[in-house]
Amino acid sequence: MRILVVEDEKELSNSICTYLKNDKYICEAVYDYNEAVFKIHKSDYDCILLDITLPFGNGFEILKILKEIGKAEGVLIISAKDSLNDKVLGLNLGADDYLTKPFHLPELSARVGSIIRRKYFEGKNIIVLGDLRIDNDEKIVKNGNKIIDLTRKEFELLLFFISNKNKVVTKAAIVEHLWGDQIDLSDNYDFIYTHIKNIRKKMTIAGCMDYIKAVHGMGYLFNPNKPDINTKRK
Amino acid sequence: MKLLNKFSLINLLLMIFIFIVSSIIIYNLTQVILLREIDNDLVGIEEKINNYVSKNQIFPIGNPLDEERLIFQKTGIIKPNRNVTLIKLYSAREKKMHNFREITFPLFFNKQWYRVTIAKPLEGVHHLSKALLIVSLITILATILISLFLNRLYLRRLWQPFYESMSIMRNFKIGSNESLIFPRTNIEEFSFMNESLSIASEKAKQDFLLLKEFTENASHEMQTPLSIIRSKLDVLIQDKNLSEKQSELVQSSYASIKKLSRLNQSLLLLTKIENQQFDIKNQIDLKAKITQKINQFSELWDSYLIKSHIELNESCINMSPELLDILLNNLFSNAINHNITPGFIQIELNKRAFIIQNKGINDKLDDTRLFSRFYKASINSSSNGLGLSIVSQICKVSKIDLSYTFQSDLHSFSLSW
Structure with missing residues (x-):
């Protein structure tokens, strides 16, 4: 399973990758909007962890691009903004889940697991x-x-x-x-x-x-x- | 007092004053004018008598049909004075004493002086001035009443743009994106006021947006380092060689991070509530909502050995669903956190009231400071002292009355709307 971590805070990104990396998951980290756009065009991922505030753009734009190029990656938004509007906007733009910072890494892992299960075991979860x-x-x-x-x-x-x-x-x-x-x-x-x-x-x-x-x-x-x-x- | 009423009152008082003064003046003035008229008449008669006597060499005889009385008195060599006076005489026609105007003048006839007295009744003058007074009073009164009525009518119409602008201002919400549109008016003062209101509201909106941006950014900046610290700890505890001592250190770090992040979230929430960012209201079935909350919490109560007594009746409330959720979470958490073991929680829902009671420290809390920020009942309390402050703030913006009482060992928070 390939996971793309789009998060501008390198330290947080490192922790996420270290925690998630095991025999099942491979993590790739990008730190800004342009890199993220490049990666989603280039390869397919099973799950994308997406921060909303990014250098050179924002996460909502990435969600729109994913929709435009017809990719059905599972997306988990990780944002510091605990605002209902952002949540609704993100979910309407095709994100699967929304997690507010600061979160526990086990919680993140559980959400990622749930998204991937939903994606791969359609009907048979x-x-x-x-x-x-x-x-x-x-x-x-x-x-x-x-x-x-x-x-x-x-x-x-x-x-x-x-x-x-x-x-x-x-x-x-x-x-x-x-x-x-x-x-x-x-x-x-x-x-x-x-x-x-x-x-x-x-x-x-x-x-x-x-x-x-x-x-x-x-x-x-x-x-x-x-x-x-x-x-x-x- | 309305400006219109105040103006009308002042106007009315002024009119009454004018009314009284003008009636006095009119009365006196007509009296003076009519008296002068009579005096002229009397002087005319004097001339006529003088001419008659010098022409006919005989005193004229008063016509009994005339109202005037004519008297000739011989004074001999003494020349009588000429004067005009007011006297009272018996009026045969009215059969009572009446005011007369009397002129006396000297007349030389047959080498002797005569005093001639002519008296003319003032009855007519009196009646005329009375009639004039009544006519003018009615005219003035009618003018006053009509002008008061028209004033009210016109002023109300003239002030219309003002009231419209005010009702637009009242509906102004600082968080909304719509610009205020005031009615067009050709009255300079009102268009000036509308212009000022537009500028002020635009400015307020801009400041509000800046503030909103600032609080959100501040929270974002705080949450990020907190996330990093927490994630590092999550990674750290995976180390298999972590000793018990180190685990304890990590645990207290966790606890502090949790406290800090909750504090940050609570302060942000308070700002959001104060800025009225939760202004979407819905009619909510409170019984269903509270039943759902009870299901969510009942396992926790069991874990904490808390017994509960619940009485729910049908009830509805019109408020923000988000705020209601936070409000109930805070009240329910509060009732657990400050309970004792074995504890007790009582929940009551009526048509327009919700009461949550819990056992706790056996003393009344300081209800003057209970809802203020950072109030803690005990120093060791692990709460951040913002929970009840948030509850109070939510009640305030949702127009709910909140009160605290301590009765028969139960701390009771009641909400009514």
């Missing part, structure tokens, strides 16, 4: 992970033939983990993903533990390995390749 089958349309998780009965939030949480495989995600990122950034909760995120505990329990009952590992009380790591045998809980 199913993620297979070992024995785990996650049907994103029906919101059903199966381990082999056994249905794991998750609540809506638990399902979203599992999907969030899968989008950030092998990555440490903080509790704050989880809370913001599940409840949105508009909800202003104090810094006590201990209640997340209850949700994690429930998912683990339900997955274990269905005969699934425990893939979720707590990291220094700071966050969690979902590693389907190395299930955590001696679970450390903090």
